[in-house]
Amino acid sequence: MKRVGIPRGLFYYYYYPLWKSFFTNLGAQVVTSAPTNRLTVEQGIQSTVDESCYPIKVYFGHIKQLCRESIDYLFIPRIVSVEKRSYICPKFMGIPDMVRARIDNLPPLIDTIIDFSRDDKLTNKEIIKAGKIFTNKTSLIRDAYQAAGKELQFCKTLTGQGHTMAEAISLWEGTSLPRLNSSSDLTVGLLGHGYSLYDQDISMNIIDRLRLMGCRVVLPEALDKQDIESRAATLPKRVFWTLGRKMVGSALYMAQRQEVDGIIYVACFGCGPDSMVGEIIERKIAGKPFMLITVDEHTGEAGLITRLEAFCDMLKRRRMANDADNFSPHG
């Protein structure tokens, strides 16, 4: 049985169920790396250029880990675009080349090009090409891909119920989730790229921390796609980053909701789209408390905890004070 390695980073947190089912449906065994830890991070930092953003460094760490296991293939897709006329980020477009240039002794890569920016022709061809490694029957590959799509849909229903994508993946794989004892009296909208939010190391476990502080966390994945798109469409120019548009739309939607007390945006240091999108959001949602948290490879958690506590305290006080003498939303 052929073993395919899928690094636990970047779009793992959006598409893992799809990828895993696709390869297992074709008779392969899928191996993932362990959740991000210090070793992952250190190895990632060693093999990337300093200027790369943190999630890219972590991704390289996961690849290094997979290289040590006995796998036949490494799945590093070149994700250019997942919808029409929108992109993810230039770094995603160059990742197989970056990996080849910076890591030696790689197993053979499956560098499927995923590019829906014009149409789905190229991507469909690429999926067949990837499947051909395991079987010669095109119909079998198509069926495998379609069945895999259903698995992804199942996970998306779970995120719609308020689970994070990481939790949804665990549930989908049959692991039960630990119960967090928390009472929620605040509702906080949490925005950020899935690969930084749901990776407990990159985001320093911000979601569970907020939950333990008594916040109900609303994630973009839990919102209706239509709501997000319609709010994002109010901007004078369409945001051409898929994730960026999702963030702007979600922020504008949350800003209009009474029950959302405040919004936190988790950005990565050096992230190109975040630098623009964060600025737009900050300017458009005046009136709703907003905090931008930038994460990178620093490991001190106290700074993050202090800021979260201060933000939650401020939200609570703001709620106590009546509307007439509201606290400044900028703290």
Added chain:
Amino acid sequence: MQITFPHMGNVHIPIKTLLQKLQLEAVPPPPITQKTLALGIKYAPEFACLPLKISIGNFIEALENGADTILMAGGWGPCRFGYYAQVERDILQDLGYQFKMIILEAPDSNVRELLNQVKAMGENVTLWETLKVVKYVWHQINAIDKLEKAYEYYLAHTSEKERADKIFGNGLAAIGNCCFKKDIDQVCSETIAGLENLPRHNQPVLKIGLVGEVYTVLEPACNFDIISFLGHMNAAVTRSIYLPDWINDHLFKGMIKKSNRAQVYRQASPYLNYWVGGHGRETVGCTVGFARSAFDGVIQVGPLTCMPEIVAQSVLHKVSEEESIPCMTLYFDEHSGSAGVYTRLEAFTDMLNRRVNTNLNIKQGGIN
């Protein structure tokens, strides 16, 4: 309507001519200074790339000088530049400035669309006149390009660097003041002759390729005037991007003249096999090209956090190894101390000179 626009190298000369010929009043921003950058840093998002910060500074200074309309380019990603105009408009409006913003979006395929956009600005000109103006400006752009190339070459070869700087500066100013094509041609050939006739030194001259993000390559204020600095150290710089090529490739989709992009892309493979937005693929392809045409070294420049350039940088060390060409990457951001950059450039050129000498000695059998 008093129109302003962002600075990018010598682009202000043709844009000003274009606007004036369309019977519009142009208010170019004052030259980029420390103050421009300080304004940009103050109001632009912290993690935005440097061109955004500088152009915000440009706009503020121009609006203070009486401009009421901003001309800016757009784009459809994935590079951040495509969203510059949107963010800049929000920032300037929040600062309380009153202005109109005209955003020229690069057309998907249609050149006429672009001409119409240009014509829409000039209220009193016909499409035919617009076409004539565009042709004239294109001529001017090419003349400036010739001057820049001559300057880059002769500056490294002459012993009188200051005079070269002066001749070049005067030539540029004269081209901006011309009214007819033949005047431009005359100024152009006179200036080039002037540079050519400067006394030469007999030191070795290094050939350095400059690759990277377009704004950083073209704008001296953004790259600490790297071309002139290297020229003063007897290194002749050839760039990966010249303005006419950029306009031809990006605004006219390669319709004006034959583009060498296909070849650059071929060279980029197998190091970088897909486009990555911005000039990432050009950076890699041109580095390979420079290596194969016997350049001594390549310097990659870009604004800090520039996404396409990070991808290129990630594979550049492989290119350097396999094509055997020394490469250095310089990122520019808010820091204003030139000494650090100049020290690195000096060290790099020293290293290249030694490498050239060693190779020479090996060839002559001097060192075993």
